[in-house]
Every structure is written in C-alpha cells, then in structure tokens.
Amino acid sequence: MITRRVLFAGGASLGISAALGASPVRAAVRRAPVSDPFQLGVASGEPTPDGVVLWTRLAMNPIALDGLGGMPGRPVPVQWQLASDENFKHVVRRGTEVARPESAHSVHVELDGLRPGAEYFYRFRAEGELSPVGRTLTAPAPGVRSRALNLSFTSCADYQAGWFTPYRRMAEDQPDLIAFLGDYIYEYGDYKYPVRDQAGGECLDLAGYRLRHAQHKADPESQLAHAIAPWVVVWDDHDIENGWAGDVPEQPDPPFLRRRAEAFQAYYENMPLRRAQKPDGSALRLHRSIRWGAVANLHLLDTRQYRDLYACTGRSGTVGPDCQERFAPNRTILGQEQEAWLDGELRRSEATWDLLGQQVFLMEMDWTNGEGKGYSNEGWDGYVASRNRLTAAIDAYRRNAVVLTGDVHSHWAGEIKRDHQDPESRPVAVELVTTSVTSAGNGLDEYPNTQVLLDENPHVKFFNGRRGYVRTRISRQEMKVDFRSLSRVTEPYAPAYTSGSFVIEPGRPALHPA
Template sequence: MGTTRAQGRPSPARRTGSSTLPPFGRRLFLLGATAATGVLAAGAASGPATRDPFTLGVASGDPTPDGVVLWTRLAPEPLAADGRGGMPARVVPVEWEIARDERFTAVEQRGTVDAVPEFAHAVHVEATGLAPGREYFYRFRANGSVSPAGRTRTAPPPGALGPALTTCVASCANYPIGYFTAYRRLAEDEPDLVLHLGDYQYEYPTPEQAVRSVAGPETTDLAEYRQRYAQYRTDPDLRAAHAVAPWLVVWDDHEVDDNWAGAEPEDGQSRTAFLARRAAAFRAYYENMPLRRTSVPRGPDMQLYRRVEWGGLATFHLLDTRQYRDDQACGDGRRVDCTARLDPARSLPGAAQERWLADGFRRSRARWDVLGQQVFFAQRDLDPGAPERLAMDGWDGYAASRDRVTRSWVDAGVRNPVVLTGDVHTHWANELKADYRDPDSPVVGTELVSSSITSSGDGDASTDHPDLHTNPHLRFRSNRRGYVRARYEPGRLTADFRVVDAVTRPGAPVRTAASFVVPDREPGPNRV
C-alpha cells in the first residue's frame, strides 16, 4: 500500500519547468503510446534510468467531487514466481503528479508516496482538493523512470444533473481463452467511467484449449495471485482500458475460487485452508485495484461494497455478492424443485448488506440508482417445460433475498432502478418484475447484463434463445464477447450492447449488436 510521506493536502505545483514528454493526441494517448522518456517537474530525484518498473501501467478509481484514487504497482519483472515483481525488499519512494492537460504543462498537485514490499510495491494515492466534474491526467516516477499517463475525472458537484455520463460495463476476462480486444475497443469509446463487475482474473492454470498461456499453477497463495494479476496487467489492451477513465471495481468468484460462497470451500478444501486462500486473494485484489484504504483487507475479510455518487444524475451501489452469502441451495448448479432456494432466512448479499442497500435507496435523490453487482438478477427458467429449472449460483437460488431487495427500491420510491450484471458470458436486456410468477406483474426495474471480455471464446452470431421464449421478461440476448456502453441523461438511459466477433485472434472490430432506451420513470428496456 502506498502511504504519503507528508501529512495533509499536497501543495500546488510550482511553475518552475515543463515536461519533456512529447506532445500526443487524444487517440495516441488512449492507445497507450505515451513515451515514458520525460521527467517530472521540479523536485524529481535524479539518477540514471533503470529497468522500467511501470510494466503494469496505471489506473484510477472511485472518484468523488474533489478527488480520485490513483494507482500503480512497481514490477520490473512482472512474472517473477515469488510475486514480488522483481522488486527489492525495501521501501521505494514514488512521485506522482496530476495535471489539467495531457502534456502536464498545468500541474495541479504532486507528492511522494512510499511503495512498500508488504503490499507488493503497490501505490494508492487518494488525491483530494481537485475541482468537481473535471478531466485530469496523472503519472508516476520511480527509479528514474516515468510511467505512462492516465486520464481520469472527478465526479460532478452534489445534485448536478449534467452533463451526460457515459459508462462502460465489463466482466469475465479469462486470459488464456482469448485476446483482450474488447478492452481496447472499450478504451477507444472514451467513457467517463468504467464498471468492472468481477472475474477480473481467473484462478485456473492454462487449459488444454488455450489461445495463450498463464504462468504458474492454479492460484492458491499470495505469490501466485500476485503473479497472475501482474500477467493480466501486462496486457496492453487492459492497460489502455485502465488508463482511459476511472474504474469502479467489485469482484465475483474467480478472483478467489470458482463459485465460492462466504466461508464455504467449493472443492474439498478445509475451511481453514480456504480462509487462508481467501485472505491471499483479497490482499492481491486490493494491491492491484484502484481502491481506497477503507478496503485494505484484514485477513480473510475486506470491505468492498460501497456507494459512489455522480452528482444528482446517478448513484452507484456496488455490491459484494460473494463474501456474505449463504451457501448455494441444492448445490451450485442448475436445479429443479429446489425448495431451499425459497427459504426467507437465506441471503445472497447477507443481511447487513441488504440493510445497507435499503437505507441507500431511502436516502437517494439520484435520477438513476444503479446496482453494480455480479450474478443474474431476473428470474430465468432454463427449461421450457415444467417444473422450473433454475441456476442456484444467481439470485434465483436466493429468491426471498431478491424479493426483499426489489421491494426495498419499490418501497423507497426509487425513480429509476437499474441493475448491472456480469458473470454469464452473454449479453442480456431484462425487465425486472415485482412477481415473476404473475405474467401481469408490473415491471419495476431494468437489468443490463454484460457479456464477457473473453470467457467462453468467440461465441456465435445467434441472438435467439429458448430462454427468451420461456421468460418473456428477458428481451434480448447475444452470444458474442464484449461490453455494455451506457449513457445516462436526466431524461433517459441508452444502452448499447457492444460486441467483437472474435477473441481467439487479436484486432477484431467492434459493433453494436442492439441498443435499448429506458425513459425516465418508465422501467424496462425498449429496443431502439
């Protein structure tokens, strides 16, 4: 974890010099082509250039009206098996600066933080004192090297409804299964904010049918998780996506282990062994994400659910649907006649998080209340016959918990509830119902499900599916990889389901498979 050397707010930069970084246009910046040959302005330490410590790029996250988290991690040898990235077992000072322009001629703030070996020489700068609703650029320097630049922005002032907010939603990036082309196309869309809904990395070793390889075995200890994150972050397409905008991140299962649930092991481990593994995974996750110090893990526990406000336009309620859930009912697969899934004592987010979410709905005055979470929310019967066949790892396996969450936003009078989902490797646009057993039940919300970045491979061009006929509240499905681009305005939400036709070879173009509009106060997606 990076900790500031000096207490208090960083002082404004003195205009004592200019950057030697060459000028670059916006598109060149977004594609990660910034040359790291310059030096920071006055106060930079001198010394000869050494091995580049910025192989993992830069990132930002969790913006507020006056600040944002800036991230990097020093790793001149990112695939080192010990997980230390080739760094020495000592503290390394890292300089940072944030500017109003991409050439760094108008530097707003600079400071120095300590990158410590206990946190894999990761740096988390919680910059404050910035102007609301403004674009900024940032970079780091350590050991005589300068990082690539990143673009970020602060949230608008409280209550502000404009300008429009463009977000991209992503999930499920399995490195060996394909190239991260969708991340590159996401960066080229230049969103204001990126939401990553989990499965940022996968714990598995390289499978037999792989496009490219991961280093090491299945990740179970801290060194292996650190190495895996480092390998993912060496991917230039992922680095471009991180550098283009601030991210809001939450995990799903593969950041730890497939289909994990609370403290319950999923594959024959003892509970003690699993909690040790969970602690290692949580620590590596924090080290590699642009999170605030409120999320520093404490052993096998980590505070990840949180709320991020974007003026009066949107409030993002970011859920953790793994750490506090009851174990899956009737196993974690697809089941018929599982009455345990209806047990009102069972919860997917846990009782405390359910209360936190309901309280957030009651207090919200946002035009759009957005749940960033992981698993399929709408009911989805997987069998056109009777009885119902439902997936136990999603909200269908926790039906009473889903009903309570839905009632909490209805009872609070939330103006426009939207649920964002990942996990299932396919795009979906869904109506959310007050009662899925009643075909005439009112539509009370909208669910937008983002496909995977690579998981499940290229997919196919099909958009029809039996689930669409069995479940008329499911309005759209696509089996290509990609992401969801959403534009929030006071009067409507527009969602574009962006797809690439191939991930087994690099460089595929992106296209919009379908677009939907959700008008203000009219829940449910309407195809354009």
C-alpha cells in the first residue's frame, strides 16, 4: 500500500491518488482514461464541528471548449462514501447525489451529524469509475481550546504563469485547513510568452469560466492540495474581471452584471461551498465565519462585491496625498451590511484569535519611493474611514486580530495601527500578506527598492518576492508564522524554503522574529 505518509516522505513524482492511499495503478499523475469522469479530482470545505462539504465535478474532457467537460447532457447519479480510515474499512456515511448538466455536473454533499475534531476520508463513484480519495476534518467543538489550528493560505494562481508546485508543497505540510484568498483563476486570454498554454480565450461567459476552472482543477498539484484538507475560499477581481468594483466593470463589454452572474455560477460549481453560498443571479453572499473551537474564528470577507468605486480616478491605481475622496466618512470597501455583520462577529467573539481572510492590503502603504507619497486606491488606503471603523471595533472589543491578505504576489508582514493618519497611534492588529501561487512568475527574494519601501513604511516588518504560501500554527499561547517561498515556478517541483518566521502573542499585536 502506497500511503500519503510514504508519498510525503519522498514519493514526489506520484499523484494525488497515491498520496491518499489508492492503488498505485491509479496513482500515476492523473493520466486517466478518457472514460474516467473524475479528472477534476475531489475537494472538501466549510468545516463545522459536526459537518463538512464534499465536492466533485464530473468531466471526461476538462478542456472541452463548451465548458461542460465532455459529459453527456443528462443527469448522472454519483455515489459517495465517508469513512474514518483511509482504507474505507469503517464507512460511517454513504449516499447518492445527482450531478446535473445545468450545474456542469458538479456535486456538493453537505454533511452534518459528524464527530467534532475528527479526521475523515471520502470518495465518489460514477459511471463505473472510482474517484481519488480525499482527506477532510471537522472543526473542534465549541469551547475547546486544546486543539491548535494548522492553517495555510495563499492566493493568485495564474495557469499560464507557471507550475502549481506551491500547492504540492502546501499539501506536504498536511494542514488542518487551507484558505484561498482570491484569484483562484485568471480571466485573461493568452499571454505572448506563457509558461503553460491554457485552453480557451478570455473568460466572458459561463462556458469560458467553467473551462478555466476545469483546467485548474485538472492540474495534479491543485488536486493534491484540494484532497489533503478542507478549503475555505473567497474571490478577488480576476475570478470575475480585472479591477471590478461593485457593479462597475473595468471594461463595459460584455454587459457586466450578466458576466458577473455567470462567473459567480461557475465559481460556486467549482468550489466546496454550502447551499448558503449558491448565487442568486449576480449576487452571492460569500462573507461568513469558520470557527475552530475556542482557539480561532476565521472571518472571510468580500472586498469586491459591495465596495464603492475607486477614489479620485474611478479606476484602480496609485493616488497621491491630494486625493481627499479616500477619506470620505461614508466610503466603504465592505458595504454597510457586511460591515455590520463583521462588527457583530467581533463583538460576540470568545475565541483567542480572530482571523480576517480578505484580498487587499489593509495596513497603510506608501508605494512611492523617495519624495512624495502614493497610495493604492484599490486597497483599504482608498477606504480610510472603512478601515478606521474596523480598527476601532478590534480595539474596542479587545480582539487578537490577524489579517490574512492576498492580491499583491509577494510576501509581506506588518502592524496595523488604530489610525494610520495619527503618528502616535498604536498597533491594534497584525497583517500577514501571502504571495501568489504563480502570478508574476518566479520573482526575487528582494527587489532594488525593497529596502526603500520598508524604510518609508516602518510598520512593515518583512518582504519576500518569491512565489509560495504562508503556514501558521495557531494555539491559545501563540501564533507561529512561516512564510514559505519557492525559487521558481517556471519549472516544476522546486523545493520550498522558509523565507521568514514570526511569532504573534495574544494581547501583543506585534511581529516577533522566531
């Protein structure tokens, strides 16, 4: 038996099935027969103390241009099993779902009644074929403080820009939970010099988004990460269109609300989300909280769907200190309803840690080197009053808040002040920014202006410009943070190394080198 433990000890050339205990015959790097409907793998997500979501999507030809995965235009019964062991000698739940063509033959099995804080294994069967095996976990019971959370997070996976090796390295750590913080796909058409060729052109309709998601899910490194632990996801702009803000697109063609609705539908079909996240046309409520006993609450935020338009220019970019619109008291990046929801979550929280998973820089950042100042109106610097309302809540409710951020294709770490416009203001939270999976290519450990940026933003404590992910271990006593980097993604199988390590302690919103 080739188990996942053997794989992680050194069998790097094997694929997802071997990693999780399936037959070595099916363990080749997903060179599945044409008749195999499980070429997009399996996934789980949204853990609660008594439940989890199991996901798969049937596809015999992941890169079929109509986005339907080469499946017949009829419903397909899909059997599923959940076991307490990876060999399925102790099956605890089983059932059948119907994969329908109108949902791109996706399946969401929403389970409850499971044991809290438990490890499970799951698989599917359809059309005479057996899927790879996935591993998942339920959250600890409410009030449990003894169970640490091993959380890894990343963002920005551009298929054309490189190989998804960071997913494999993240899976090798066997985390309890993986958070993906936006830009799971890129809607762009073809690059001039891609590392890998993608199928289809720019995503403009439902078929295009379905196809792009399918090609990502068909990648063996992506499948390994999805099968090793439950995922929680939020989107950013490229999951729909570069630079969109609320109801306003970057480009007016095609009609944006139709495009957004179709992108939302494909997003739901391809993610292990609950029925509560099923889209209603061009609306989808993505903000929600994941609770890990009494150790941590992970509040997942949507900084795209409800935001006001970009300050001063109407388009995302850098604005100078003369842009007073970004200070307008009624401006919001979350929308009033989501702001009120988050305030209530923080007010009622009894966990040691409150983690905020979101997309764009929250702490202030001067991006102009030397004389003058320049701020991104796409991040929270374009919504200063919205940021101040959040930091005031964190301060007032005495929460140990850590913000988890994606978007910028590089690792950063810094301290968030109660009010960044007040030089005497004290830190009230810490921000950890993950780099990308592949976006922007290999990158560098440091750039020529790295030290200048750090000097001009003294609350920022760390930078690394490679690709990778962030690995954390969160307990009542501390939060350990490792920034994991890879020297290259333009070639596969680069090793990961730790480019920076920090410790955060409850009651002390500061980064201490580990």
